[in-house]
Amino acid sequence: MALRIGVVGFGTVGQSVARRLLDTPDPRVRLLRVCGRANGRERPAWLPRSVGWTTDFDALLAPDIDVVVELVGGIQPARSWLHRALIAGKSVVTANKQLVAEHGQELLALAARQQRTFRFEGAVAGGVPVVRAVEDGLAGDRLLGITGILNGTCNYILSRIERAGIPFDEALREAQELGYAEADPTADVDGFDARAKLAILCAIAFGVRVRTSDIECGSIASVTPDDFLRAGRHGCTIRQIASAERTEDGVVACVKPTLVPLDGPFARASGAQNVVAVRGELGGETVFTGQGAGGNPTAVAVLSDLFAVARRELSSVPAPAAAGAARKRGLALVPKYA
């Protein structure tokens, strides 16, 4: 039995997810239907006839879909769609950081009531599995702080100001020409993108809800080549750092351009690389680094979430291991966790 999957949103990430679902030999996931946007894209030629194409989201609420994957982004209509999907008994996987930051709690609660799964690994740090590493792998610790580079666009712009000695405006224009920054760069440059991801991390790491509007944001637009020279004299460089600390009565969080030591993990992050350092009472500092954006890394997160849904919702009990049959050249397949 396979999870029958409906995908809404067919941009870079949506297409990567579809290709990966079509490629994977794993029998637990099957791409059944794609919903492209009404105003847009034609059905691409590479999509096999076995996959349905629609521009009507309601087609993903049909009884033959088990999981809805939302890759459109933005609060609306995604929020209404995912409500309706959960109420229709679907599980939901999303990479939508704004939606999870603002309404993750309500969607998690609804999913729990519906006994469905709601997952969002792709919403933070792309392919770096920081959501489950923190929520599950560090669940045994009491986490005290998070520090991270969560926005690759700012990384690119800052490293151009640093290395080429050009002003912010020129570095931004370059990033836009190369497709690393949007026409409206506000979300990246002013920290709103990173703060949505930080709010999600706060919920997971500290178990408290931090409203995005309560997270102070500083823009990188005022950073100059001279700032880098001064930073360098102190053995530092400048990065857009998102940080949150547990305090006695809650959490203090902010996103802003920050001095970081040249020999530390943050200074070395380049391009779309994300870095998340988590500090725990018992475990000390644990650092996760990897590709924080892009179609393929985010598709890894989405697929991993789908396999997690499969583990939870496909009720197959693994057969006893047939050790003899599985051996080949001294290697035998190891059963994955049931």
Place this chain on the structure above:
Amino acid sequence: MALRIGVVGFGTVGQSVARRLLDTPDPRVRLLRVCGRANGRERPAWLPRSVGWTTDFDALLAPDIDVVVELVGGIQPARSWLHRALIAGKSVVTANKQLVAEHGQELLALAARQQRTFRFEGAVAGGVPVVRAVEDGLAGDRLLGITGILNGTCNYILSRIERAGIPFDEALREAQELGYAEADPTADVDGFDARAKLAILCAIAFGVRVRTSDIECGSIASVTPDDFLRAGRHGCTIRQIASAERTEDGVVACVKPTLVPLDGPFARASGAQNVVAVRGELGGETVFTGQGAGGNPTAVAVLSDLFAVARRELSSVPAPAAAGAARKRGLALVPKYA
């Protein structure tokens, strides 16, 4: 309802786990009984009377125990104990790398047949949640390679040879005096410790079983101060590196002293720090760094496993979120994944 926990093994890790279980406010886990070794330790005074003390493992097979936590290490008697625990209907959490490397497959299969859980996050890289990050968080990728520093003792010895310019024997003696190396240092120095962890990572990342005896090991005992001088001339240093690559017909894996670039993540690992870099077809390189040994970091891994067992086996369905009641100073509790 709580998971009732029996711990066997009361060394550094066992004591950290017990303290953390007694400290945690989480109602899902309850330390019920500890099995110290027959030839050894008295019941410690800090253990409250509510926790039973025994030197007979069979006391952990009683019907009032739900999960057995094994922290003794070594193949026997741990293997028989955990077989008996699974057959008695317990779930099992262990940090025993040799046992999981050699017999993880058989124990996982038995756990699946018994519909119980078998987890071993603490067996690899201590507090760094690399088992679940790889197995669960990168499940959506096809992993191609693993490179890691999995043994902190070797790290310490190599960095002493490098910085103090002393020969291996002297650095080893220092490490032994400081308690970083065992009286018999073979397992660490000759790579057997790291290769057991690498075998576990291969099973998780590639889904293939690699016998530890098939993993080539090179000792760090032959590394000299001169080797570091030569390495430095090429912008490198020397670390004990465990690596595995997926090949057409299986996996090639080895553990040996290796040149690593000074500006990369491996050169910077110090003391008990572990580093695991995983390379995926879609996600590129993802790096995990943190405390790879010690009582407290390993206790984080064990506790995290226990919470995973609780999520799976305690059948409580979360109540609808009482948003109003949970709010405090603008913060509201976020429900964890059900």
